[in-house]
Every structure is written in C-alpha cells, then in structure tokens.
Amino acid sequence: MRFSSFTYLVGQGLHNLRANRLMTFASMGVLTVCMLLIGAAYLLGVNIDAMVEYIGDQNETVVYMNLDATEDQIAAADSAIRSTAHVVGVTYVSPQEVLSIYSDMLADYIDLESAFSSDNPFYPNYRVVVDSPDNIPTVKQQLEQIDGVYRVNAPLDLSNIFVSLQRTISYACYAVVGVLAIVSIVVINNTIKITVFNRRKEIGIMKLVGATNGFIRFPFFVEGVTSGLISAAIASGVVCGAYYALCRWYAENPTTLSQMFGGQLVPLTEVWYYIVGGFALLGFVLCGIGTATSIRKHLNV
C-alpha cells in the first residue's frame, strides 16, 4: 500500500468516527465502564497481594526452647533453624530480654526484675521469619523436630485466611476481566456491524470499482481501534485519578485495621504504567477483534 493510501484510509476512518459519533459515543461509554471495572479489579488484586505479603513479612513464628535447655542446645538450635528451608530471618530472645521487656511494660505496678531475678519463668525463644505464608506449615513441622525445642507457635490461621482470600479474589478478578472483555468485543462488533450495514451499498460500489477487502476494511479498523484507544485514555485518567485520591485518603485516615496491613496502599507510581499500558492494549485488541469479526458479511460482492 502507498503511504498516501494509508493516510487516506486513516483519514476516512477518523472521518467515519466523527460521522457516527452518537453510536461511537455509546460503545465507547460501555467500553470505558468495562475498563473502569477491570481497573478496579486489578487494583484490588494488587493491594490484596501486597497486604498478604506484608502480613507474611510481619508474622513471626516463635520457637520456644525448653526451660532447662543448655547453652550448647540453644546454639545448636540456632544453626538448625537457620539451615531450614524457607527461613529468611532468625532472632534470638533470651529469657532475660523477655523479662526486661515485660518489666518495662509493667514498671509502674511491680518490679518484675527483682521478683524473678533468681528464677526467670520465661522460655528462651527464637523469632523466625518465613519467606511466604504458604510455607509456614512445613517449616513449623521441621522446627518442631529440632532438639531442645519445647513448642512452636505459628500464626497459621491468619495467614491461611489471607492466602485463601487472595486466591478467591484473584479468581474473581480473572472472571470479571474475562466477562467484560467478551462484553466489549460484542459491543464493538455490533457498533461496527451497524455502520457496515448502513454503508453496505457503498461497500458494494467500492468492490465493483476494484477495491480489495483490505482497502474497505481498513477505515473500519481505524474507527474501531481509535474508539478503543480513546476509551482507554478516559479510563486511564479516571482510574489513576481516583486511585491517587484513594491512596491519600487511606494514608491520612489510619485505622487499627489499616495499620495491621502496613497503613498504605500500593502507590500509584508503581502501578500506573500497568493500568495505562493494559488499557491501551485492551482497547486495541478488543476493538481489533470486534471489528475484524463484524465486516466479513458484506464484503462478498
């Protein structure tokens, strides 16, 4: 194709877009709404992931050693814990340290330090950080086998809940994206079909004077894809703007619950390019498919 033909056909596509603006407007509206929902689903998923990860990082599995564990046993346990797979952090807390933590907390009421100076009731323990909540159950089992270990306390329940929540939400998000993608294709397909139907006579004439199918299809393609990209631009603006505001509001209004999850959402600077790029791709691909499947019928002249 000549460059001049290319620019002519692009021009025709844009011209048609303007000429059919009412219908284009309607289909772009639907497409934009679909993208907004997809964007919301995506951001929800991203934040749940981040929260689960945060909780995982915060959760400490506590390994209590026997009260009568010897220094050798404690040192041996230290290296055994460190060599366990999936363990990423180990901190030793001696009975003395536990005592001083509690006596500081209760300093106003009682002098714990002197009360237990000769007979410390606290267990020596290790605070262990596991790489992912998924791995806590296996790590717990392995830690329980170590010589001199009295008990292992793992925050299993909480992490289990979050992992399953995360899975459910991401499946729900996939489903939403899938359904909305199909809806978008159908809407674009129908819009272009109506345009093609309105112009079937013209298309017939074009074919009779020797136009190839590609030549006739191209402007429709430009029309469909352009409206897809415009929808993507609008949706990107709205989603990014709203999310930015939400992030600020969330950080400025801390609650106990939000503190538990780290007190902030995934910042816009880390996700905006996925949103903009994703919408653009989505607009291009969905409208491309929608257009390609709608023109065939009237080209057989």
Add this chain to the structure above:
Amino acid sequence: MIDFEHVSKTYETHNDENVALEDINIHIDEGEFVFILGHSGAGKSTFLKLIQMEEKPTEGRVLINGQDLTKIKRRKVPYLRRQMGVVFQDFRLIPTMTVYENVAFAMRVTNISTKKIKARVPFALSLVGLEDKMDRLPDELSGGEQQRVAVARALAHGPKIIIADEPTGNIDPEMSLDIMQLFEAINKVNITVVVVTHEHELVNKLAAKYNNRVITLADGMVASDTAHPEVARRYAAKVAARSHDGYDDE
C-alpha cells in the same frame, strides 16, 4: 479479450426462475468497439454483469484475457475489475462523497498516486463537462449529470476495457453524441469498449461512421451480430425450432 462460451444465466426469484441469457457465444477482440442493442429485459445488463463479475453464469463460462471468471480466486477479483471502467445503468455513485471524491476513489483503489489523482480527476470531469461541479454531492446533480460523473469515473483510472450500460439514457441527444464520441476517441487508443444502449438511430449513425460492431440480444439470445452475419440465420432457426416444440407464444 472477452469470451462467452455457452453461457446461460437463470435468476432464482422467490417464487420462480427467470432465464435472462441462454447459450450465449460471443468473442470480443482487444480494441473492438461493440454496441449491444435489445429490447428491455433482453438480458443486456445481465451480459455486462457477467463480465464485471457482479453475477455468475449458471452454465458455461466467461473468460477475460483467457482467464476463466468462474474459476478465478476471490482474492484476484478486485485486480481484474480494475482493468475495467464500468458505467452502471443506475450510476452507483457513492452518495456521501462529492463528485470529485467519487472519481478520485475509483483511482485511489487502484493505487494511483495522489499527485496523479489531483491532475486526472479534473481532466476526466472536464471531458464530460462537469469541471465546475466537482464539489457537489451526487444528490445535488440532475440525473444526466450523475450519469456523466459515472462516465468520468469509468475513464479516470485508465482501464483496458470500458463497459457502459445505457450511458446516455438520461442525457439529451446532443450530449449523448458527445459522450459516444468520447468513447470512440478512447477506443482509438486500443481500449476495448462495450456499450449497451437502446438508441437505434444513434447506433446506426455511429456504427456506420466508425465501423463499429453491433450485437442485438432478444429474449436472452443473440439475434444478430454484424461481425458474424450468419448468427442471425442461426437465431431465426432456433426460434423457429422452439415454436415447433410449442414453447413459443406464436
């Protein structure tokens, strides 16, 4: 250049079958000028539609440059059509495009450069006397003017074959003569021209002057062909045979 071999065309309508052409055998050479005459419903437009692949023959085959149109790949059809310039009986102008754009579009389709298009569209329109109405829409023109736009469009991209279905049907006699003489002039540079018309007098005058071939169709058959005088005898025999079989009205 154009060959019809035992071509029949039957249209299927919702309640019945309509025989438009019956066992047509015609050979048109490159550079020939052929008038097709015949009464209304004789099958003239059908004959042209088979050439431009708007319709397919029910039987027999049509060849252009030795290429069998019944076997041609769909992909190649546009390229074959570009070798033709067609004036449709019902004009077929694109209503949303101006006169200029209508003519330009047919050229653009054939990959002609914008520079050439800009030069040739006004020239083609001036040949049919419409250079001052380039920016009008087809609806803003008279029937005869629309027909002349169709003529300009058929010529503009420099086709090898011109096919015109009643190109002067809506035009006054003087202008008709001009358009026909335009076709005659184009024919001089070895372009094949096939013109369907019902204007017997004009045909008689021009055919005598320019030595054009005249084919007459009647009831879907070739009734006479000045290039092959014996076909008239064959046609008469066929019609006679029919009436003996009781098919004919008489």
